[in-house]
Amino acid sequence: MNLSSDKAIENQSITRRLTASLIITVLIVSAIAITAMHRVVSQAAIRGLERKADETLAYLVGTLEVPLWAVDDDGVRTIGRAVSQDGSIVRLIIRNESGVVIFSMEKDKNGDLVNRTGKIFHKQGNLEKPAGDVSVSMTPAIYKASDRRLLFFSMLIIVLILISVAIVTVIFIRAALNKPLKSLNELTDRFAAGRYDTSGHALPYREFQPFGQALTEMACTIEGQIGMVRKGEEDIRKLNAELEQRVKLRTAELEVAKERAEVANQAKSAFLSNMSHELRTPLNAIMGYAQILKLQDTLTDRQQQRLEIIRTSGEHLLTLINDILDVGKIEARKMELEEVTFDLPLLLRQAFNITRIKADEKDLSFHFEAGAVLPRYVRGDERKLRQILLNLLSNAVKYTHRGGVILRASHAGGELRCEVTDTGIGIAPDKLETIFEPFTQLAVEGLVREGTGLGLTITRELATLMRGRIAVESEPGKGSTFRLEVPLATVGEAELAKRSRKSVTGYRGERMRILVVDDNVTNASMLVSMLEPLGFPVATAGNGPEAVRLALEQRPDLVLLDLVMPEMDGLEAAREMRRHRELAESRIIGVSATVTESSRRDEFVAACDDFLAKPIQIDTLLDKIETLLGISWETALPEMPVAPVTEIREREREEVELPPPEEMLELHELALRGDMRKIEAWATALEERYSRYERFAGTLRELAGGYKANEILALLEDHKGK
Numbered sequence: 001m002n003l004s005s006d007k008a009i010e011n012q013s014i015t016r017r018l019t020a021s022l023i024i025t026v027l028i029v030s031a032i033a034i035t036a037m038h039r040v041v042s043q044a045a046i047r048g049l050e051r052k053a054d055e056t057l058a059y060l061v062g063t064l065e066v067p068l069w070a071v072d073d074d075g076v077r078t079i080g081r082a083v084s085q086d087g088s089i090v091r092l093i094i095r096n097e098s099g100v101v102i103f104s105m106e107k108d109k110n111g112d113l114v115n116r117t118g119k120i121f122h123k124q125g126n127l128e129k130p131a132g133d134v135s136v137s138m139t140p141a142i143y144k145a146s147d148r149r150l151l152f153f154s155m156l157i158i159v160l161i162l163i164s165v166a167i168v169t170v171i172f173i174r175a176a177l178n179k180p181l182k183s184l185n186e187l188t189d190r191f192a193a194g195r196y197d198t199s200g201h202a203l204p205y206r207e208f209q210p211f212g213q214a215l216t217e218m219a220c221t222i223e224g225q226i227g228m229v230r231k232g233e234e235d236i237r238k239l240n241a242e243l244e245q246r247v248k249l250r251t252a253e254l255e256v257a258k259e260r261a262e263v264a265n266q267a268k269s270a271f272l273s274n275m276s277h278e279l280r281t282p283l284n285a286i287m288g289y290a291q292i293l294k295l296q297d298t299l300t301d302r303q304q305q306r307l308e309i310i311r312t313s314g315e316h317l318l319t320l321i322n323d324i325l326d327v328g329k330i331e332a333r334k335m336e337l338e339e340v341t342f343d344l345p346l347l348l349r350q351a352f353n354i355t356r357i358k359a360d361e362k363d364l365s366f367h368f369e370a371g372a373v374l375p376r377y378v379r380g381d382e383r384k385l386r387q388i389l390l391n392l393l394s395n396a397v398k399y400t401h402r403g404g405v406i407l408r409a410s411h412a413g414g415e416l417r418c419e420v421t422d423t424g425i426g427i428a429p430d431k432l433e434t435i436f437e438p439f440t441q442l443a444v445e446g447l448v449r450e451g452t453g454l455g456l457t458i459t460r461e462l463a464t465l466m467r468g469r470i471a472v473e474s475e476p477g478k479g480s481t482f483r484l485e486v487p488l489a490t491v492g493e494a495e496l497a498k499r500s501r502k503s504v505t506g507y508r509g510e511r512m513r514i515l516v517v518d519d520n521v522t523n524a525s526m527l528v529s530m531l532e533p534l535g536f537p538v539a540t541a542g543n544g545p546e547a548v549r550l551a552l553e554q555r556p557d558l559v560l561l562d563l564v565m566p567e568m569d570g571l572e573a574a575r576e577m578r579r580h581r582e583l584a585e586s587r588i589i590g591v592s593a594t595v596t597e598s599s600r601r602d603e604f605v606a607a608c609d610d611f612l613a614k615p616i617q618i619d620t621l622l623d624k625i626e627t628l629l630g631i632s633w634e635t636a637l638p639e640m641p642v643a644p645v646t647e648i649r650e651r652e653r654e655e656v657e658l659p660p661p662e663e664m665l666e667l668h669e670l671a672l673r674g675d676m677r678k679i680e681a682w683a684t685a686l687e688e689r690y691s692r693y694e695r696f697a698g699t700l701r702e703l704a705g706g707y708k709a710n711e712i713l714a715l716l717e718d719h720k721g722k
Contacts, residue, residue, distance in 0.1 A: 022169055026163065026165070030158060030159055033155075033158050034155045034158065034159075037154055037155065037158075041154075045140055046114075046140060049088065049114050049138055049140045050114055052088065052138065053114045053115075053116045053136065053138045054116065056083065056086070056089070056116070056136055056138070057116040057117075057118045057134065057136055058118075059083075060079070060083060060094075060118070060134045060136065061118045061119075061120050061134065063079055064076060064079060064094060064120055064131075064132065064134060065120055065121070065122055065123075065131055066122075067079065068094075068096055068097070068102075068120055068122075068131040068132040069122040069129075069131045071096075073102050076094055076102045076103055077102065077103045079094075079103075080092055080094055080102075080103035080105065081103075081105075083136075084105045088138045088139060088140075088141075089105075089107075089136060089137070089138055090106065090107040090108070090113065090137050090138065090139045091105065091106045091107070091113075091135070091136065091137035092104070092105045092106075092134075092135070092136050092137075093105075093134070093135045093136075094132065094133075094134050095132050095133050095134075096131070096132045097130045097131055097132050102132075112140065113137045113138065113139055114137065114138045114139075114140070115135070115136070115137045116135070116136050116137075116138075117133065117134070117135045117136075118133065118134055119132075119133050120132045120133060120134060124662075125662060125663070125665035125666045126665045126666060126669060127665075282522070286615070337380075337381050337384075337465060337466065338381045338382070338383065338384075339379060339380065339381070340379065340380075340381070340382055341377055341378070341379050341491050342377070342378065342379075342380075342382040343376060343377060344374065344375060344376065344377065344378045344411070344416070344488070345370065345374055345376065347382060347385065347386055347389075348368065348370070348389070348407070348409050348418075349368065349674070349676070350386070351386055351389040351390050351393060351407075352366075352368045352393070352407055352674070353675070353676065353677060354390060355390065355393035355394055355397055355405075356675070358394070358397045358398075359397050359404070359405060362397065362400070362401070364397065364400055364402075364403065364404045364405060365403065365404030365405075366397075366404055366405050366406075366673075367404065367405075367406045367407070367673075367674075368406075368407045368408075368409075368674055369406060369407070369408045369409070370408075370409050370410075371408075371409060371410030371411060371412075373410075373411065373412070374409060374410065374411050375411055375490045375491070377490070377491040378411070378416070378488040378489060378490055378491060379488065379489045379490075379491055380466065380486070380487070380488040380489070381466055384462045384465070384466055385416075385466070385486065385488075387458070387459075387462060388459050388462050388463060388470075388484060389407075389418065389420075389484075391456065391458065391459045392418075392420040392459065392482050392484070393405065393407060393420055395456065395482075396420050396421075396422035396424065396480070396482075397422075399422070399424040399425050399480075400422045400423055400424035400425075400479070401424065401425075402423065403422070403423030403424075403479070404422070404423060405420065405421070405422045405423075406419075406420075406421045406422075407419070407420055408421070411488065411490070414487055414488070414489055414490065415485055415486065415487050415488065416484075416485070416486050416487075416488045417483070417484070417485050418483070418484040418485075419481055419482070419483050419484075420481070420482045420484075421479065421480075421481045422479045422480055422481075423478070423479040424479050424480060425476070425477065426474045426475050426476040426477050426478055426479055426480055427472070427474035427476065427480055428476055432472055432474065435456055435472070463484060463486060466486045466487075467486070467487055468484065468485050468486030468487065469484075469485055470482065470483065470484050470485075471483045503635060503636045504534060504622055504633045504634070504635055505533075505534070505634050505635060505636050506534050506535045506633070506634040507534060507535060507631045507632060507633050507634060508631065508632045508633075508634060509631060509632070511535060511536070511537060512536060512557040512558065512629055512631070513536070513537050513538075513539070513554055513555070513556040513557050513558075514531055514536045514537070514538050514539075514556055514557065514558045514559075514560065515538075515539050515540075515541065515547065515550055515551055515554065515556040515558070515559045515560070516528060516531075516538060516539070516540045516541070516560045517540070517541045517542075517543075517544075517546075517547040517559060517560065517561045517562055517565070517570070517573065518540075518542070518560075518562040518565070518591070519542050519543055519562065519564075519565045519566060520562075521542070523562075523614075524540045524542070525540075527560060527616070528540065530618060530621070539554060539556070542565075543565050543566055543567045543568060544565055544567055544568025544569060544570070544572055544573035544576070545567055545568050545573075547559070547561065547573050547577075548568075548573055548576050548577060551577055551580075551583055551586065552580060552582060552583070555582060555583065555585075555586065556586055557585070557586065557587065557629055558586070558587050558588075558589065558625065558628060558629060559577070559586055559587070559588045559589070560589050560591055561573060561574060561588055561589070561590055561591060561608065562591050562592060563590060563591070563592035563601065563604050564592065564593070570590060570591075570592070570604055571600060571603055571604040571607060574588055574590070574604065574607040574608055575607055578607065587609045587610075587628040587629065588607075588608040588609050588610075589608060589609065589610045589611065589612055589621075589624055589625075589628070590604050590605055590607070590608035590610070590611040590612070591611075591612050591613075591614060591616065592604070592611075592613065592614065593613070593614040609628055610624050610627075610628060612624065658693070658696055659686065659690070659693055659696070663686070664716060666682065667679065667682055667700075667712075667716065668713075668716050670682060671712045671713050671716060672713070676704040677704075679700065679701075679704040679712065680700075680701050680704045682700075683696075683697040683698075683700040683701045683704070684697065684701070699715075700712065700715075703715070
């Protein structure tokens with residue numbers, strides 16, 4: 001290496017070059033930033049005006065439909081004058097279906113305008129009739145003036161910031177380099193003389209010619225010094241020792257991080273458990289009283305329907321609470337199956353209708369096709385099946401932009417088979433397996449990524465846990481089909497008879513005392529309201545000590561004992577009762593809103609004869625009371641079987657007045673689509689408009705509430721034949 005001197009560059013300085021380069025960079029960045037901001041602000045103003053124009057047109061089309069159809073010119077003009085108050089609107093013309101201008105407004109127009117025109121139609125059933133049209137023009141002048149002010153101040157701030165950065169940087173360069181450069185010159189002289197002592201000098205940066213010459217001479221000197229090799233070996237040993245120390249330190253840090261993660265996980269589990277308990281406690285009263293009121297035979301159909309809404313809403317909230325707890329169980333690999341009897345067509349329809357909202361927002365067709373033989377009641381894990389279906393349907397809607405989604409369901413050989421088919425973007429062959437891996441989402445241009453990428457992972461884990469399987473077929477650009485197969489046993493006649501047990505009104509034999517122990521007055525009173533009408537003498541206690549005292553005084557046959565209470569909780573109270581021989585015949589049913597696993601909860605369950613989780617279901621409670629006390633229930637008189645819709649129509653042909661066929665067109669379309677929610681709304685609207693159709697509307701709401709689409713269609717077909 002040999003660097004020769006050059007008079008032409010002898011007087012050049014790095015400091016001056018850096019300063020000049022920085023100033024030029026500041027100017028270029030300022031120009032680019034100002035230009036980009038001006039473009040962004042201008043485009044944002046135009047886009048904002050276009051969105052406002054679309055919203056204004058949509059508002060006018062929706063608002064003017066009724067007055068134009070009703071030939072309410074004054075109403076049209078009132079709407080026109082109100083909308084014209086917007087300073088960005090420079091022209092507004094409203095015409096009726098004959099083209100006659102009902103309202104016109106035009107202001108001075110400067111510059112480019114955003115114009116929008118829309119036809120106005122009036123809906124009658126499935127028909128749309130023209131009612132008129134509206135044209136609106138908007139000017140960006142107002143927005144541009146505001147944007148120019150914003151742009152000016154933004155540019156001023158950017159320029160000031162960049163200038164400040166440049167000044168500070170220049171000062172720093174000069175202060176930081178001058179002293180090291182002077183020191184470097186001295187070092188190069190030392191190195192050239194063969195003295196390699198750098199003490200008292202900062203690290204040199206500049207004067208490349210002396211530095212290069214010094215490096216050349218230093219390299220020649222080092223090549224002849226074997227001692228430097230030994231020094232290198234010593235440095236390597238030091239580095240190895242330092243590396244080992246760092247590994248030990250890092251290992252210790254990882255141990256600490258692991259402990260902290262475990263503490264955080266325990267805190268999360270405790271939070272979920274406490275949250276579940278706090279939500280289940282009031283939900284117990286809500287669902288309990290809803291069940292009690294449902295047993296009343298004096299309620300009208302409308303009241304029964306509203307009570308059913310309260311009950312199903314409570315069950316939906318309970319499902320959400322349980323799903324939150326399931327997240328922690330999946331993470332800890334502690335998920336277990338729940339075997340319950342449930343209404344399969346109702347579950348399928350609920351999952352379908354929940355997802356339908358998103359499909360309607362994207363204007364997708366959305367259909368549900370049930371097999372010819374689909375059992376009413378099956379036994380399996382209802383919540384996990386609902387979550388799987390919701391995940392598959394939500395994914396299908398998410399990745400479908402045109403066309404639609406179809407849910408097909410059939411049951412054969414003790415196995416449920418579901419298919420979710422869409423006309424979406426499809427999946428590449430090499431991605432068919434990776435989509436089930438955690439945190440995997442399809443990268444789609446123009447689609448904002450939503451969620452965590454865990455949906456299909458959880459779906460497959462749940463299907464596997466249910467001893468089922470899930471598969472996918474897809475073709476890019478044409479759509480996908482997900483197939484789910486899970487074993488679901490059909491419920492036998494004995495179980496169906498048990499589910500359809502008539503309303504319990506009392507029990508046979510001598511009266512048996514029950515003690516209700518709960519610190520929550522609302523929950524305690526709800527249980528009293530359940531049990532006293534059945535003939536049980538009921539006493540209540542608000543804490544453990546009071547419960548033990550009353551139990552010893554009254555010797556109850558059954559104790560309904562809450563776990564979480566002040567002073568003495570349910571576990572301590574149960575253990576205290578078990579110590580007294582006088583209470584040996586008393587049976588204890590533990591009750592708790594705490595459903596997450598814990599050692600104390602397990603001990604409480606073991607100390608009781610049986611256990612109930614809040615919210616309490618009346619049928620479940622009565623089953624446990626029947627088993628523990630060995631009693632026989634008295635039930636209400638057998639209810640008359642519900643006649644099919646065809647029989648109802650024959651029996652009430654003369655009593656129920658039905659709407660004319662033209663009023664039923666929209667209803668027929670809703671029934672074909674299976675949209676029970678909109679059918680209920682249609683029936684309510686019909687009843688409000690025409691009171692004489694009250695009985696027909698009530699029958700329709702009852703069928704819709706039971707998701708009986710086939711019976712609604714049969715009713716409409718029979719009506720068309722009259």
